[in-house]
Amino acid sequence: MQADSIFSIQNDTDFEQSALHIFNYQYTNNKIYQRFCNLLGVTKTSVQEVDNIPYLPIQFFKQDKIVSTTASVQKIFTSSGTTGSIPSKHYVSDLLVYEKSFRKGFQHFYGDITEYVVLALLPSYLERDGSSLVYMAEQLIKDSKHAQSGFYLDNIQKLVDTLHLLMAEGKKILLLGVSFALLDLVENFGVQLNKNVIVMETGGMKGRRKEMIREELHQVLTDGFGISHIHSEYGMTELLSQAYSTGDGVFCCPPWMKVAIRNPEDALTLLGVNKTGGVNVIDLANINSCSFIATQDLGKMNQNGSFEILGRFDHSDIRGCNLMTL
Structure with a gap:
């Protein structure tokens, strides 16, 4: 699948079309993500809009090889983690x-x-x-x-x-x-x-x-x-994309990346603006791994689509979607 088109996204309509297209691709080609979606009762045909797309808990990057392509891996990025913890691994098949x-x-x-x-x-x-x-x-x-x-x-x-x-x-x-x-x-x-x-x-x-x-x-x-x-x-x-803040901890995403906030008590429900919850990220540059990730960060969304990071969940705070033993 060609990745270049995501860098031509101009508006929300472009983003939604690309996100749905990439979801279909990753559901078909990423067996871990497909099984996760199926356990939630979500299939390719049931997703008609971006808000229906499931977010894969970020912990999966610690225990599984999250890939949506059979291309050879060019680079493995790893998280620092704390002493004794299992690092996340991101298998990157196209460094470009x-x-x-x-x-x-x-x-x-x-x-x-x-x-x-x-x-x-x-x-x-x-x-x-x-x-x-x-x-x-x-x-x-x-x-x-x-x-x-x-x-x-x-x-x-x-x-x-x-x-x-x-x-x-x-x-x-x-x-x-x-x-x-x-x-x-x-x-x-x-x-x-x-x-x-x-x-x-x-x-x-x-x-x-x-x-x-x-x-x-x-x-x-x-x-x-x-x-x-x-x-x-x-x-x-x-993630293969970055959001930036020019001050006051307010972050903005590039056009091919978006953030949503999930209910900390029900991981499948998204919250509106000015509500604190878990940070979900859509990163369309993750086309060859998984573009839809539920992070362990806490944050809130602002009216204009910018967001703030307020802290992190600890393990006792994670609720709602415990499907880690696929």
Whole structure:
């Protein structure tokens, strides 16, 4: 099945047609997803609109090979997880789809990557194999075509010196960092940034520091860096697309990705705007795995289709759709 058409989506009608087409394809070709749908009493013919499509619990990526194609696997992305936990695995048969998704997604929100120097502060991700975030950052660094774009692992003083140099030159900078590393940068180096620097946190303390709510984290970072907004990227191993926030934790999706909110007490029921529940994601770039995923994040949808992440379920909070032993 051709994936390129999803990147031409212009409106809700285009999205709905593509989503229904991909559901039919994945129901037919993804046996795990098909069995899951059948256990819910859902078949290809019973799905007439997007709201009827079942969302596969994200935990399936920990225990099964979720694929909708017989093509050979080019890359396996894995989640970091916590010590002793089972990582998620995303079997990717066409890396070009992922590359097109993150390139077009970034361009959709931020413009031409060549306008930026990309500084990636992702120590916990660089220290392991299989990170989809590192893969994306590596490609964006190359795409920027700037000699000083790059990863920074241990030499934070070099990063600080580079930031000062680039700010003095008036360069536009994307500082992409995991939360704990950005906090370390603020607390240990006190670097003051200017309006040409976009600080984008990718979430996660990765066991390095105490977890913080978003408002607290962003307040510490804005105060520490002397800037007005912290940008955020919402992505995960199981997705090939990203949503972005330009501030205040309000995320928007590219045209081929949408979020819905499910009732935490009844996983098969979707909630309206301004209601807190589980975050479901439709990522049409996941054409070769599963595009319809029920995450373990808690969030709410806003009137304009943007969304906010409010936390995570713990295992005791998961209700309603316990079909994990297919």
